[in-house]
Amino acid sequence: MIALGAIPLHAQSQATTGVIEGTVVDESGASVPGATVTLKNTATNFERVVSTNADGRFRGLLLP
Numbered sequence: 001m002i003a004l005g006a007i008p009l010h011a012q013s014q015a016t017t018g019v020i021e022g023t024v025v026d027e028s029g030a031s032v033p034g035a036t037v038t039l040k041n042t043a044t045n046f047e048r049v050v051s052t053n054a055d056g057r058f059r060g061l062l063l064p
Helices: none
Strands: 017-023 034-042 046-051 059-061
Touching: 017 034, 034 059
Parallel strands: none
Antiparallel strands: 017 059, 034 046
């Protein structure tokens, strides 16, 4: 119990990364599997390239 009292209860995260998710569709609204998606942080010029899955969905993890 004493050790727990030394741990801050309201610690704030300093997270500097994020996640972007989406779906690529064509003009008719159909999903586009295998599409290449380039995600870019314009503040840092960091780029990550991901591909869509069979449902046209993509996810970019840990983007600085």
